[in-house]
Amino acid sequence: MKDLKGRSLVSITDYNREEIIHILDMAEDFEKNQRQQILGGHVIASLFFEPSTRTRLSFESAVQYLGGSIIGFASADTTSVRKGESLKDTILTVSNYSDLIVMRNPTDGSARYASEVSPVPIINAGDGANQHPTQCLLDLYSIRKTQGSLDNIHIAMIGDLKYGRTVHSLVQALSLFGATFHFVSPESLKMPSAVKTWVKKAGLEYHQYTDIMDIMPIADILYMTRIQGERFPDPLEYEKVKNSYILENSMLETSKDSMRVLHPLPRVNEITEDVDDNPKAYYFQQAKNGVYVRQAILAAILGLK
Amino acid sequence: MDKKRKELKVSAIRNGTVIDHIPTEKSFQVINMLNLNESNHQIYFGTGLESKKFGKKGIIKISDKYFADEEISKIALVAPSATLIEIFDYEVRKKESVHLPERVEKIVRCFNPKCVTNIQDVPTNFSVINDHKGQMKLACHYCEKTMAKENIDFF
Numbered sequence: 001m002k003d004l005k006g007r008s009l010v011s012i013t014d015y016n017r018e019e020i021i022h023i024l025d026m027a028e029d030f031e032k033n034q035r036q037q038i039l040g041g042h043v044i045a046s047l048f049f050e051p052s053t054r055t056r057l058s059f060e061s062a063v064q065y066l067g068g069s070i071i072g073f074a075s076a077d078t079t080s081v082r083k084g085e086s087l088k089d090t091i092l093t094v095s096n097y098s099d100l101i102v103m104r105n106p107t108d109g110s111a112r113y114a115s116e117v118s119p120v121p122i123i124n125a126g127d128g129a130n131q132h133p134t135q136c137l138l139d140l141y142s143i144r145k146t147q148g149s150l151d152n153i154h155i156a157m158i159g160d161l162k163y164g165r166t167v168h169s170l171v172q173a174l175s176l177f178g179a180t181f182h183f184v185s186p187e188s189l190k191m192p193s194a195v196k197t198w199v200k201k202a203g204l205e206y207h208q209y210t211d212i213m214d215i216m217p218i219a220d221i222l223y224m225t226r227i228q229g230e231r232f233p234d235p236l237e238y239e240k241v242k243n244s245y246i247l248e249n250s251m252l253e254t255s256k257d258s259m260r261v262l263h264p265l266p267r268v269n270e271i272t273e274d275v276d277d278n279p280k281a282y283y284f285q286q287a288k289n290g291v292y293v294r295q296a297i298l299a300a301i302l303g304l305k
Numbered sequence: 306m307d308k309k310r311k312e313l314k315v316s317a318i319r320n321g322t323v324i325d326h327i328p329t330e331k332s333f334q335v336i337n338m339l340n341l342n343e344s345n346h347q348i349y350f351g352t353g354l355e356s357k358k359f360g361k362k363g364i365i366k367i368s369d370k371y372f373a374d375e376e377i378s379k380i381a382l383v384a385p386s387a388t389l390i391e392i393f394d395y396e397v398r399k400k401e402s403v404h405l406p407e408r409v410e411k412i413v414r415c416f417n418p419k420c421v422t423n424i425q426d427v428p429t430n431f432s433v434i435n436d437h438k439g440q441m442k443l444a445c446h447y448c449e450k451t452m453a454k455e456n457i458d459f460f
Contacts, residue, residue: 130448
């Protein structure tokens, strides 16, 4: 394993299997012992060019549990970006004030570019529709924690598989662990061929469905995503399918006892609230795991663990 | 067809480059892509010529012009079957098939309008890959989208 110290985390593919396991092991340690003042004297910059609830707050929480300081902004409106400053200039400036930059930016590929111009490491907290590797790592952490292992699980991904960046990264990462994939979506939001190519090249299997109930007895993990009406070229088609991918408590009856429901959140109506009390619902715990995982990533990149 | 008549189809050049074995329907695209329509060099070209390998082919001869690697990459992207022949004083000095490079830098636009290379001043950079059907595609180093051949747009 190459040292993670000083390396930017832009895409989940920047980490190999061993490095992913290393981060998850560290996160497990932070879950047992969350308050460790190892980041004292370090300054983390948090540059959120577009809104976020969970990612921004859980990063800030992670920094503070570790005793570090955080500077930054939660919207580009109050910064020189409004005056037309380039991303390069913003990054070069902020790198003078911090040891590491956490960045969310609406432009696809902006994080890779930032990592190339920045003298300090960049953690990508979401670059447009492209990558969100810390979400992927917390999803992996949640899967390993609930299933005991990441190896050979049956994962069902449901909803918008065409545009959902979290499912694409998760397929890439789970391909390193020998998963079987079950893709459930309306015809027009099927998994893109580039992602399916990835699965095939890894020598793994995927199956495609349109009915969510088909995968209920098979799945170890139900990974739900939101279907957005504006994604459909034909509004009539949206009307036809919009209720087919809503998970209700009664639908979980035929699922395995060990099955868990994950969702990157925010949810709108794709999981009804009666699911929340079912012990198979894991999405809020999943969001909590995000803090441990982000503590691990910060500590690893700053070389403090 | 005898040898003499075949040679007459497109005139010989004294010095320069011949691009042979271009798929006939790509001939004009190669001309445009290399900006040969704006060049001061003497250019001869033919399309719809008979070819044992392809059925029909295009050929372009450019006097006093030798291509740089960047231009050869462009030719390989549009016409991967093409052969490049360098001529010195009517003699063939070098003849080789064009090869797809591993990376394509700065010469192609990313088709994703939200890609950082279309928004900030960032040079494009792609790796050349094959999809599961064996089709050549370009994968953007920045936005990670893969672009099919028909979406390739040169600067």
